[in-house]
Amino acid sequence: MQWNxxxxxxxxxxxxxxxxxVRALESRGLRFxxxxxxxxxxxxRFIERDLNASFGVEDGSYEALRAAEILRKIGEKxxxxxxxxxxxxxxxxxxxxxxxxLPLAERIGVAYAVLMTHNIKKGHALINxxxxxxxxxxxxxxxxxxxxxLHVLRAxxxxxxxxxxxxxxxxxxKELGDYENFTEHPDGFTPVLVGEQSYDFIGLKARRLG
Ligand SMILES: [Zn+2]
Numbered sequence: 001m002q003w004n005x006x007x008x009x010x011x012x013x014x015x016x017x018x019x020x021x022v023r024a025l026e027s028r029g030l031r032f033x034x035x036x037x038x039x040x041x042x043x044x045r046f047i048e049r050d051l052n053a054s055f056g057v058e059d060g061s062y063e064a065l066r067a068a069e070i071l072r073k074i075g076e077k078x079x080x081x082x083x084x085x086x087x088x089x090x091x092x093x094x095x096x097x098x099x100x101x102l103p104l105a106e107r108i109g110v111a112y113a114v115l116m117t118h119n120i121k122k123g124h125a126l127i128n129x130x131x132x133x134x135x136x137x138x139x140x141x142x143x144x145x146x147x148x149x150l151h152v153l154r155a156x157x158x159x160x161x162x163x164x165x166x167x168x169x170x171x172x173x174k175e176l177g178d179y180e181n182f183t184e185h186p187d188g189f190t191p192v193l194v195g196e197q198s199y200d201f202i203g204l205k206a207r208r209l210g
Contacts, residue, residue, distance in 0.1 A: 004103075006131075007079070008078070009078040009080050009081070011035055011081070012025055012035065012082075013034045013036055013040045014052045014084065014126065015050075015084065016035075016036045016040040016041070017045050017140050018140050019040070019043070020137070020143075020145035020146040021085065021145065023141075024147075025083075025149065025153075030153070035052075035082075036051045046063055047062045047063065049061050049064070050063065050121070054124060055128060056123070056129060057124055067126075078130065079132045080126060080131065082133070082135070083149055083152075084134055084136050085137050085141070085142075087198075088196040089195050090138055090195075092110045092135060092136065092148045093114055093136055093182075094112070094164065095113075096113055096116070096127070096133055097116055097125065099115060106164055107160075108133070108156060109152060109155030110164060112165050112167065113164040113165070114169060115166060117168070166209040167206035169206045170206065170207060171205040172201040172204055173189075173194065173202040173205055181203070190207065191206070
């Protein structure tokens with residue numbers, strides 16, 4: 001598949017326990033990069049450190065070495081669609097680190113895109129090093145995220161644009177409370193990724209962009 005005359009490169013399993021997208025891509029016979037094979041085999045998120053926070057890191061860890069290997073596999077002319085799953089109860093959404101990838105987010109049939117310029121990976125995510133987007137879907141290894149992956153693949157092959165609501169992350173939620181992802185909180189922010197167990201915060205604060 002292509003986008004703007006650039007080959008699309010699918011990536012899944014950057015986190016080893018996020019299995020549904022891997023199974024979905026395999027079920028369609030599509031080529032993709034399996035992010036963290038060792039962690040995938042053990043059904044754990046990572047071996048030594050978060051691979052999707054290891055790009056451009058040189059600490060000799062398994063994940064830092066694997067990140068460098070992945071960057072050698074994926075050319076700069078390619079665009080990445082990098083599938084993730086989350087424990088957060090949420091509709092599927094795209095993550096961008098650069099607004100110029102918004103037209104790609106509009107091609108995958110999701111309702112929301114979240115711009116993480118100052119992201120939680122501190123600039124060491126795959127999409128900080130290659131053009132592209134990440135996609136977050138609910139359920140590490142569930143039918144819901146399996147189907148959500150197939151939905152993205154179908155949308156990409158149909159080559160139609162669907163407008164998305166765009167949010168920008170600007171802070172973290174630290175206090176327990178009653179939050180619903182993508183529903184504006186009375187305090188004026190929109191929660192994103194509330195319910196994700198892998199981080200040491202409750203969720204992210206985002207604002208709607210015009
Ligand atoms: Zn992930």
